[in-house]
Amino acid sequence: MSPILERVLDATTTGAMTSERPQQNVQRNAHMMTPSDPDQQPRISLLGTSAMLFEAPGELDLQTQRRIWALGQRAATWEGIREAVPGMSNLMLTFDRPPRQPASLAAALHDAWEAAEELSLEGKTVVLPVQYGGDFGPHLSDVVAHTGLTVDEIVALHSEPLYTVYALGSHPGYCYLGGMDPRIAAPRRKVPVLGLPGGAVSIGGVQTGVSASAGPSGWNTIGHTDMSFFDPTRTNPAMLAPGDMIRFSVERIVR
Amino acid sequence: MIEVLSNAALATIQDRGRQGYLRYGVGTSGAMDRVALAIGNLMLGNPDDAAGIEIPLFPFRVRFTQDAAFALTGADCSARLGERPVLPWWTLQAKKDDVLTIGVPASGARCYLLLKGGVDVPVVLGSRSTQLRGEFGGFLGRQLKKGDVVHAAAVESVHSETNDAAGFGVTPPSWTLGELDTSPVTDSADTVVRVLPAAEYESYEQDSIEAFWRESWKVTPQSDRYGYRLGGPVLISKHPVEMRSHGIVPGVIQVPPSGQPIIQLRDAQPSGGYPKIGTVIEADLWRLAQARIGSKLRFVQAGYEEAVDALDELDRYMTKLRNLVGLHRGTRP
Secondary structure, eight states, X not given: OOHHHHHHHHHHSOOOOOOSSGGGXXXXXXXXXXXXXXXXXXXXXXXXXXXXXXXXXXOOSHHHHHHHHHHHHHXXXXXXXXXXXXXXXXEEEEESSOOSOHHHHHHHHHHHHHHOOOOOOOOOEEEEEEEEEGGGOTTHHHHHXXXXXXXXXXXXXXXXXXXXXXXXXXXXXXXXXXXXXXXXXXXXXXXXXXXXXXXXXXXXXXXXXXXXXXXXESSEEEEEOOOOOBOTTSSSOBSOOTTOEEEEEEEEEEO | OEEEOSOOTTOEEEOSOOOSOGGGTOOOOOOSXXXXXXXXXXXXXXXXXXXXXXXXXXXXXXXXXXXXXXEEEESOOOEEETTEEEOSSEEEEEOTTOEEXXXXXXXXXXXXXXXXXXXXXXXXXXXXXXXXXXXXXXXXXXXXXXXXXXXXXXXXXXXXXGGSTTOEEOOOHHHHHOOOOOXXXXXXXXXXXXXXXXXXXGGBOHHHHHHHHHSOEEEEEEESSSEEEEESSOOOBSSOOOOOOEEOOTTEEEOOTTSOOXXXXXXXXXXXXXXXXXXXXXXXXXXXXXXXXXXXXXXXXXXXXXXXXXXXXXXXXXXXXXXXXXXXXXXXX
């Protein structure tokens, strides 16, 4: 049996495989927690009977993401697939009906990934003025505490790059952005915060993004911007799409 | 058609759910207990995609502004039409100005009020379900409140068996499909659901994994259509885990760093980055929907085959019910 099939079956059967020596068995262990190990194979797992998740090996970068976009376009045409949903260097496939042989689908995903070329989506660029800190950036101090950087340094590093929209998710119109400086990475919060306003600019791990409407979040909110990202009356309801670009401009820093 | 008389906090219009917009960040929404919604629609002869009202807080009162057939499914509510008791899982004909009072359920958490023809609200992005986070779909994208008037879609007025004074009902699915067993034996008040281990299952300490299956998990007050936050032993991972954001589906059990799991449900965001210890199988989500705040859950480990079989079993049950209801109504199923 190929490693890919074993990985899916590991994820789908008892899950009771002992993990006393996980380091010796990276290839066949679907439950390993090393998503950024560049030597690793893709990780494929099941989300119950509703979906399959493909996680690309290697770094979270634009090259990988362009291959994820290509993989998504391809897999969306497969029979029995309801939707192909790109994430951050990963792809979720939801099912019309759960496949009886998930291992074949996993093998197909694996092959399609090997064959996937970088899909270059050239989108529009949007500039978003941000008010950093204050009432709308309640967790900026946590990022200061975690990184050891000053507020000014964090704001400078956050507003410097031209970010690419890697994927949409979380809530209607929300964009996951690639290109954040890893120096301002900060872990997700121990307990998600309820009732944050729309337009919240936040950092979760090595990722950053802007919320499109009010709601809960497990990320560190560092600032606020005004922008409407979603219109449900349109056939294509989201204002931004994968491949579009965002630059944050510093409107104000509240200390 | 019906006017809401209660301060109907948290009641929403829901159908089977919104499919195909996850890649725009739009979750599925839809009825928490899709079995109850589907059975109500069956009893009324509604299309499968018809929407109803999901009611999680009681008592809930409405007044009929014209004659209409309705069905009540889901939680075991003590309902009255005027002074007349209405059994759960029952359909009846209401007259203009009748007041329907849905009382606190003896068991279960969510009641579904279905109207003949289905609730008439615009289809937004393929569904009538309320998208609370996006503030669209359902009734103006929000929860119902006192004074709202909810209409049913017009149906051809034919002689209807629902004109018969007694109405008719079905046995609750929990009787037919049965409760699930655990070892050690569960308190009968606990809700038992089957769970498939998920991708990060193995990254938890062995003690935590054993506790996950062994212990009862309290449904805390911070539980709603977004998800159930559970209380129980702290689940400890072998090392800190920061996942990249990826798609998730209702039923996924995430474990934030607090070690207290959260089951993602119908209004959950369609992506996340907390590690996943398991997924409640799709065929058991209706059971979860009826677990009340303060009650306890138990997880039983399932295999993938078993989880797919359980979906098939649910389908067979619905087909059988469709045939029975068809026979009763004297129409073709």
